[in-house]
Amino acid sequence: MAAAIINLTHLVKKFGTQTILKDINFTVVPGQIVGLIGPSGAGKSTIIKLTLGMEKADNGTATVFGQTMPQRQLLAKIGYMAQTDALYETLSGQENLVFFAKMKGLSKSEIVHEITYVAKVVGLTADLNKRVSGYSGGMKRRLSLAIALLGQPQLIVLDEPTVGIDPALRRQVWRELNKLRDAGRSILITTHVMDEAELADQVALLLDGEVIAFDTPAKLKQQYQVATIEDVFLKAEGVQL
Template sequence: MNETLEILVEVNHVWKSYGKIIANEDVTLNIRKGEIVGLLGPNGAGKTTLVKQIYGELHPSQGEIKVLGGKPTDGKIKRMMGVVPQEVTPYGELSVYDNLYFMAKIKGVDKPTAIKNVEDVIEKLNLKDRRKTFARDLSGGLRRRLLIGMALVNSPKLLILDEPTTGLDPEARREVWFLLKSLRDSGIGVLLTTHYLDEAERLSDRIYFVNRKVIAQGTPMEIKRKFSLYYEVTDITSGKVYYVKEDEVKDFVSKLEGKFEVRLPSLEEIYLKVMGNDS
């Protein structure tokens, strides 16, 4: 990752609590121009709470968040963001075109620019054949594509997606992946929350494991290298699985009888191990 890329989001020592319940604990992270940052964590880990603070729906209890050089609650800053929250749907009684156009107007885009941006988004997202189709008649994958388009009609510098592929079939998920990669390549910064480890590994330039606080961070390869100090040793005779430090593997397996297997953990296994240790 090029450290000289423009930083779009700075989250510095952010805490968010509701009474005695702590949702975010001293979280620090950043997002740069032209990269996809993945947030991974179990249900209730505070991912959505953190994301809502980044796009200005919630305020931190402590700490500071800067988005595009300003406060995320600033209207001018909001107009430079595109957001697809969880469980949001397009307006079913409106066509694809009208959903895009009215979202552009809601975001304060003037009429000539809104018309141009809508046409650009329809072209970019390959929705030309669906421009007059009511949103209620779209497939799940096309509705998700339309939602991303609605987040893009104001030409944002930052795109925030909270669980964008939940409930999609494998083909529709891969269509979203291709779209997000193309947006990243065009210079947009993308913040992505997901439960899918394969999605995070394929898409993310950097990953944060979050469970209230940041448990681990880095590129997918950096995370693998860091946690590959632990090897997975499977005793095939008994079926037991052990996680053994790198410098202890030889001694450990010498004490095993019968057949065994030694391998590095996958990103998914690293995630499960890290989160299991934190719980």
């Protein structure tokens, strides 16, 4: 098995007296899409922040490319889309993309090529010259996703990327994620959309501070004797089906 790109071992995170994450263990290997699902407030974003070194664990380790984050030299290898957009509202979509492409250290010719590609993936080509302050919520999410994809990063971490994205475009985004996975990239994605979780290679089911299941969607459905990932989720929560 290829070396893990993300490796989470016995992660514990507390906020005040509340233990949000009790013992989190899973890996993401090259050429794999891992979908992290769990109820609202379960700690999905917190896992991502611990992974990327934006929060500090109370116990356990999180490594990315074998190192504890943050590591400046690894940032160009990672595309991250946060749950809340961090965009320059007074700049156009194009100007935002150029800014972040430069931050990632892309060359002038790469910038032109990469912006054309990512804008097409998220369906923003025609809107690139508009100011972001005039974008809808969905357009802002799409721009954030485009920024995460810039520079063909080896690891892509997406926190609820398809909120506010219509079904046709969501499919297009997933087609692209599959292509990136097939090219050997690693993708960690959190989602509330259960039929989206079915598209991941491995699903990590987060409940009560632990990953209670980590398997392919097919195996999870078999294990829980249900037809959909939504039902796996409900059954795991103890809901009578």
